[in-house]
Amino acid sequence: MFTLPGKESGTPTTCAGPASTQDLGSSYGDCLEGECSRKPDQKLPELHGVGDPVMFSDSSYLSSRGRMIKWFWDSAEEGYRTYHMDEYDEVKNPSLTQSDMQWVEPSLLQYADWRGHLFLREEVAKFLSFYCKSPAPLKPENVVVLNGCASLFSALATVLCEVGEAFLIPTPYYGAITQHVYLYGNVRLAYVYLDSEVTGTDTRPFQLTVKKLEMALQEANSKGVKVKGLILINPQNPLGDVYSLGELQEYLVFAKRHQLHVVVDEVYMLSVFEESVGYRSILSLERLPDPQRTHVMWATSKDFGMSGLRFGTLYTENQDVATAVASLCRYHGLSGLVQYQMAQLLRDRDWINQVYLPENHARLKAAHAYVSKELRALGIPFLSGGAGFFIWVDLRKYLPEATFEEEMLLWRRFLDKKVLLSFGKAFECKEPGWFRFVFSDKAHRLRLGMQRVRQVLEGEAQVAEDPAPCKTQELSDQRR
Amino acid sequence: MFTLPGKESGTPTTCAGPASTQDLGSSYGDCLEGECSRKPDQKLPELHGVGDPVMFSDSSYLSSRGRMIKWFWDSAEEGYRTYHMDEYDEVKNPSLTQSDMQWVEPSLLQYADWRGHLFLREEVAKFLSFYCKSPAPLKPENVVVLNGCASLFSALATVLCEVGEAFLIPTPYYGAITQHVYLYGNVRLAYVYLDSEVTGTDTRPFQLTVKKLEMALQEANSKGVKVKGLILINPQNPLGDVYSLGELQEYLVFAKRHQLHVVVDEVYMLSVFEESVGYRSILSLERLPDPQRTHVMWATSKDFGMSGLRFGTLYTENQDVATAVASLCRYHGLSGLVQYQMAQLLRDRDWINQVYLPENHARLKAAHAYVSKELRALGIPFLSGGAGFFIWVDLRKYLPEATFEEEMLLWRRFLDKKVLLSFGKAFECKEPGWFRFVFSDKAHRLRLGMQRVRQVLEGEAQVAEDPAPCKTQELSDQRR
Numbered sequence: 001m002f003t004l005p006g007k008e009s010g011t012p013t014t015c016a017g018p019a020s021t022q023d024l025g026s027s028y029g030d031c032l033e034g035e036c037s038r039k040p041d042q043k044l045p046e047l048h049g050v051g052d053p054v055m056f057s058d059s060s061y062l063s064s065r066g067r068m069i070k071w072f073w074d075s076a077e078e079g080y081r082t083y084h085m086d087e088y089d090e091v092k093n094p095s096l097t098q099s100d101m102q103w104v105e106p107s108l109l110q111y112a113d114w115r116g117h118l119f120l121r122e123e124v125a126k127f128l129s130f131y132c133k134s135p136a137p138l139k140p141e142n143v144v145v146l147n148g149c150a151s152l153f154s155a156l157a158t159v160l161c162e163v164g165e166a167f168l169i170p171t172p173y174y175g176a177i178t179q180h181v182y183l184y185g186n187v188r189l190a191y192v193y194l195d196s197e198v199t200g201t202d203t204r205p206f207q208l209t210v211k212k213l214e215m216a217l218q219e220a221n222s223k224g225v226k227v228k229g230l231i232l233i234n235p236q237n238p239l240g241d242v243y244s245l246g247e248l249q250e251y252l253v254f255a256k257r258h259q260l261h262v263v264v265d266e267v268y269m270l271s272v273f274e275e276s277v278g279y280r281s282i283l284s285l286e287r288l289p290d291p292q293r294t295h296v297m298w299a300t301s302k303d304f305g306m307s308g309l310r311f312g313t314l315y316t317e318n319q320d321v322a323t324a325v326a327s328l329c330r331y332h333g334l335s336g337l338v339q340y341q342m343a344q345l346l347r348d349r350d351w352i353n354q355v356y357l358p359e360n361h362a363r364l365k366a367a368h369a370y371v372s373k374e375l376r377a378l379g380i381p382f383l384s385g386g387a388g389f390f391i392w393v394d395l396r397k398y399l400p401e402a403t404f405e406e407e408m409l410l411w412r413r414f415l416d417k418k419v420l421l422s423f424g425k426a427f428e429c430k431e432p433g434w435f436r437f438v439f440s441d442k443a444h445r446l447r448l449g450m451q452r453v454r455q456v457l458e459g460e461a462q463v464a465e466d467p468a469p470c471k472t473q474e475l476s477d478q479r480r
Numbered sequence: 481m482f483t484l485p486g487k488e489s490g491t492p493t494t495c496a497g498p499a500s501t502q503d504l505g506s507s508y509g510d511c512l513e514g515e516c517s518r519k520p521d522q523k524l525p526e527l528h529g530v531g532d533p534v535m536f537s538d539s540s541y542l543s544s545r546g547r548m549i550k551w552f553w554d555s556a557e558e559g560y561r562t563y564h565m566d567e568y569d570e571v572k573n574p575s576l577t578q579s580d581m582q583w584v585e586p587s588l589l590q591y592a593d594w595r596g597h598l599f600l601r602e603e604v605a606k607f608l609s610f611y612c613k614s615p616a617p618l619k620p621e622n623v624v625v626l627n628g629c630a631s632l633f634s635a636l637a638t639v640l641c642e643v644g645e646a647f648l649i650p651t652p653y654y655g656a657i658t659q660h661v662y663l664y665g666n667v668r669l670a671y672v673y674l675d676s677e678v679t680g681t682d683t684r685p686f687q688l689t690v691k692k693l694e695m696a697l698q699e700a701n702s703k704g705v706k707v708k709g710l711i712l713i714n715p716q717n718p719l720g721d722v723y724s725l726g727e728l729q730e731y732l733v734f735a736k737r738h739q740l741h742v743v744v745d746e747v748y749m750l751s752v753f754e755e756s757v758g759y760r761s762i763l764s765l766e767r768l769p770d771p772q773r774t775h776v777m778w779a780t781s782k783d784f785g786m787s788g789l790r791f792g793t794l795y796t797e798n799q800d801v802a803t804a805v806a807s808l809c810r811y812h813g814l815s816g817l818v819q820y821q822m823a824q825l826l827r828d829r830d831w832i833n834q835v836y837l838p839e840n841h842a843r844l845k846a847a848h849a850y851v852s853k854e855l856r857a858l859g860i861p862f863l864s865g866g867a868g869f870f871i872w873v874d875l876r877k878y879l880p881e882a883t884f885e886e887e888m889l890l891w892r893r894f895l896d897k898k899v900l901l902s903f904g905k906a907f908e909c910k911e912p913g914w915f916r917f918v919f920s921d922k923a924h925r926l927r928l929g930m931q932r933v934r935q936v937l938e939g940e941a942q943v944a945e946d947p948a949p950c951k952t953q954e955l956s957d958q959r960r
Contacts, residue, residue, distance in 0.1 A: 108788055109785070109786040109787070109788045109789055110787055110788045111787045111788055112788055147627060147811075147812070147813050147814075147815075148810075148813060150810045150811055150813075151810075151811045151812075151813075154664075154811050158663075158664065179810070180810075180811075183638075183807075183808060183811075184634075184638065184664040184665075184808070184811065185664075305589070306589045307589070307590055307591045308588055308589045308590045308591055308592055308815065308816035309589055309815050309816065309817065310813045310814065310815045310816075311815075327663075328663060328664070330628075330630045330631075330656075330659070330660070331627075331630055331631045331634050331660075331663075331664065331811065331812060332627070332631075332811060332812070333627050333628060333630075333631075333790045334627075334790065334815075335627070335788065335789050335790045335791075335814070335815055335818045336788035336789065336790075337789065337817070337818060337821070338815045338817060338818060341817070
């Protein structure tokens with residue numbers, strides 16, 4: 001009989017893994033690894049430690065997988081943590097008595113805290129405090145950095161949900177999230193279908209309301225799908241829209257009422273090029289209704305145009321969630337070299353404020369104005385809220401029939417003319433015929449692109465006869 | 481009714497995800513996402529495309545999850561691929577007629593091929609061809625780069641195995657692999673228990689034989705555990721041992737006989753500091769018995785001492801596996817900046833051959849010699865095969881009882897003296913009392929460490945009375 005390392009013990013080096021993972025899940029039957037290859041005449045060890053549900057029951061916020069993942073973090077690295085807390089150095093710490101928790105300065109080329117180097121998390125906390133306009137300074141211990149928001153969706157889905165559970169998400173939405181929560185996490189999305197019709201209390205097309213959230217939640221429940229959270233993208237992709245402060249509050253209160261986690265993707269936070277839209281980060285709220293279930297993500301892919309750099313960050317006050325995500329960061333790790341570079345970038349507040357953002361916003365605004373003007377000249381309705389890199393364009397009148405097959409055919413005609421657009425089905429838009437036009441490009445390239453768009457649309461022989469009356473209009477005109 | 485994009489269509493931009501993932505798995509019942517939140521009076525769409533098993537049946541090498549993951553790659557990015565194959569450039573390609581597949585030069589800060597930039601994969605192929613002594617040049621298309629071997633274990637487990645299936649692995653082994661295949665992949669390990677007794681046809685302690693493999697496989701099968709592959713670590717961690725050419729051949733033939741994948745972790749490939757051990761990379765074989773089921777991993781963490789850089793690579797001739805792993809590289813992505821730096825490093829063959837490796841091997845050899853001498857002076861048996869950073873040390877005689885509790889207590893006494901070792905249970909060693917000593921450190925630090933080790937061992941009041949006779953000896957003496 002043996003006891004596996006529990007809370008008070010663990011694995012001593014970075015190279016040594018956990019002692020064992022027998023019966024990590026409850027759903028895998030009786031034949032556990034470790035047992036399976038043991039000869040029948042061998043005495044079976046009793047299974048303490050990893051298999052004991054008591055060990056995993058210390059957080060009501062995590063899924064069973066999440067608790068197991070967090071357990072690995074909590075228990076499996078005591079030795080290594082002990083070493084780093086009081087690291088031997090012939091000059092600085094020869095007697096090994098220094099025990100300042102902050103004295104951790106591992107080289108950028110060595111294994112480090114999987115949450116990210118402290119110097120970087122400090123910069124991220126300062127950066128988000130400033131740009132999200134948080135009422136109080138944000139804290140480095142609530143920050144986990146990793147290689148992009150795709151990874152963060154994957155990690156959050158896995159640590160918050162059981163296999164087969166779901167997040168609510170309003171459609172249309174950035175469709176890759178489907179893969180991000182499913183491929184590794186086996187978590188599904190339950191859609192809150194929005195459409196362009198302005199009915200009831202709606203004041204604009206594709207408006208998300210608590211009533212629609214409640215209905216989608218009820219619908220999922222009635223089908224036996226357990227919903228664990230709500231995903232909000234703000235600024236919204238593909239609508240180019242932002243949620244008002246009042247709306248955000250309502251969604252958060254809805255989520256709290258049902259004990260749902262809220263994952264807020266603010267990856268276009270600094271790409272609000274019309275100040276008048278009044279964008280508010282969730283981190284700017286004076287008081288979050290349910291801070292332990294509110295998790296924010298941001299990255300440099302969009303706001304700094306560096307999708308190939310692979311940098312994203314989580315901000316959450318929930319230490320169980322932060323720890324479980326950090327545990328998965330073994331698989332989403334960011335090079336120490338990149339962490340250093342990122343810290344250098346984020347602390348350069350003068351350049352960001354005085355050079356980069358003004359120039360970036362001016363260019364986005366000009367590009368947006370140009371494409372908007374072209375669309376108006378073509379008589380094409382569109383939505384656009386002054387944020388993001390895209391315009392949500394209504395090409396329904398160019399579909400001979402209102403089907404997604406026709407939408408795809410039109411998309412292909414654009415592609416044949418070497419114009420790459422995104423069709424609405426990719427965002428799970430329920431109305432065929434919507435397209436996302438990305439405008440964050442150079443002026444002469446946009447001109448060429450719009451010429452080709454015009455060629456395709458003017459070449460459309462068959463135009464739908466009398467499509468449903470289009471109620472959409474420019475959102476920016478309507479909202480203030 | 482709508483048809484989701486099939487093989488011939490897809491999602492047009494990097495920002496647009498797949499059209500849908502309804503019914504991605506077959507095991508999630510009837511309530512599919514998309515349906516779940518649809519109102520009862522809405523007509524349910526027929527589910528073509530993603531849910532159609534025919535679409536996923538194009539590779540017998542992949543798990544159902546692996547086929548689904550590969551499908552996303554194959555089908556979901558037609559537009560983006562089309563764009564990159566003939567990318568508009570005002571100077572180089574204004575008329576958009578250039579269609580050379582190789583003309584892909586995206587900036588390091590943009591989304592790129594998730595397999596890794598071609599320039600890096602070319603360097604990796606050349607590098608591995610040279611250092612693995614491959615009979616023919618290795619090919620860039622068989623290379624996938626990502627942020628470390630932990631991620632690679634996670635991805636391979638997921639694309640090769642169904643949930644709950646298993647890999648065979650000989651123990652003792654680098655214990656973190658347990659997490660790597662389980663946390664995301666839900667894949668288990670079936671142990672091939674090795675021990676220090678030299679019996680039967682064994683010629684050395686902890687020897688892996690085909691007979692032991694067969695028995696472990698049979699045992700797993702009899703328990704209803706489906707085994708999909710075999711994991712080999714070569715040079716071995718923690719034994720510091722290498723497999724001979726004959727042994728490798730035997731293991732591969734065994735795997736082929738049972739249609740098992742073989743995942744070979746060669747992460748200590750360049751850390752063989754005794755040339756006489758005759759290390760052979762699996763890629764040096766004239767002919768692999770089952771090349772479509774043989775997958776090799778290497779990284780810079782160990783051989784270049786850069787665990788914080790986060791660079792690892794897969795080499796496999798199986799394009800289905802390479803593609804499915806690449807699809808998961810959305811979550812294991814490597815910064816373009818680091819990719820560039822890695823390519824620069826790997827191509828600097830002169831420095832690696834003439835400066836780095838000779839110096840590194842000389843230091844490893846000297847450190848190994850010192851710790852070996854100290855252990856001998858203490859009368860402590862150990863194994864060491866001239867490869868890796870560690871010595872596998874037999875401290876069984878210091879345990880009052882042969883239990884893992886006592887092993888843990890001894891480990892803690894080392895830690896109390898500020899010496900961080902790895903205990904055998906972390907490697908699933910079946911005999912309590914083995915420890916892994918890492919010697920890859922500076923001479924004066926090793927001296928201090930060994931002084932403390934001596935203090936702990938001399939201070940052990942209670943020594944086991946007459947432990948089982950220790951048959952282990954220095955492996956390096958025995959093997960040639």
